[in-house]
Amino acid sequence: MSTKTDTAIDKFRARAAEEGLLDVAYTTTDSPFGPLLLAQTPRGLVRVGLPNQDADELLTDLATRVSTRVLEAPGELDEVRRELDLYFEGKLESFGLPLDWQLSGGFRQRVLRAIDRILYVETRSSTEMARKAGNERAVRAAGTACGSNPIPLVVPCHRVLRTGGALGGYGGGLPMKEALLQLEGVLDESPAV
């Protein structure tokens, strides 16, 4: 595409932002694990796509569930990128980003909000998360909520372990979960198998 068209697209994007038409702004950013998709609404960060997830599918899902006004707008996500970079460098323990919870409802959202309060260096079990969300017996549902987390990394579902202490699963793959817990100083560099 010609430079002139690129310039025109940039100006269009800026005006769309000025006029409040960016219902979903997104960008991709590099991480130690591969590219991340970041999407936000005027309310806050709504979706983080991990490297093993298909970006096109995630964007189609956002168009269906949030708004069809989905536009790539890297500048809108500068602060999200900045905090994530610091986090991956081990220099940020707690994100200060506004979050948009609309992709999770009911019990799942309560579980995820409880997960959002787990501090750096801590881990919790699915059972504890179920209890904090108001239904101690719904351990399996709490696990599902954790697995469905639309805002991984920032809402730290990697800090939830299987009841009993095993690592459990992770949407981004178990090696990523291990690496995150190592970064946060919970796991040793060479975890016991």
Added chain:
Amino acid sequence: MTALPPFQTVLDDHAGAVMAILHGAVGRDGAEDCFQETFLAALRAYPRLEDDSNLRGWLLTIAHRKAIDHHRARGRNPVPVAEVAEVATQDDIPERDEQLWAAVGTLPPKQRAAVALRYGSDLPHNEIAAALGCSPEAARRSLHEGLKRLRKELA
């Protein structure tokens, strides 16, 4: 109908075609403004769009309206010939066509748009009609008149 794709997909798929016809319709200087107006109008209306079967025709229709607005606002000033040619080359139209596209730039708006849509964007008559907001017959006529004039001009 299927679910509408993310608007970014629409932009990726059709930005080039919209820019190309706007070059043809309003020339280099107007094209960028018209491009923004076109996509802003499209973005505003997009969530309410009911038929996604011809997104390109829909966009080109909006682009055409913006081009007409542009001409109205400027009182149909003729487009400077040299600039049209320069832009056309930038968008990968071979240089030997410079003279031809310069001549296209001097056609009346409707004929100019029809010729640009047919030969610049390679649209079939029914899509040209959709873009111009007229019947396929009228589109064919505009194209025919435009070509006739071009032949005379370039003879």
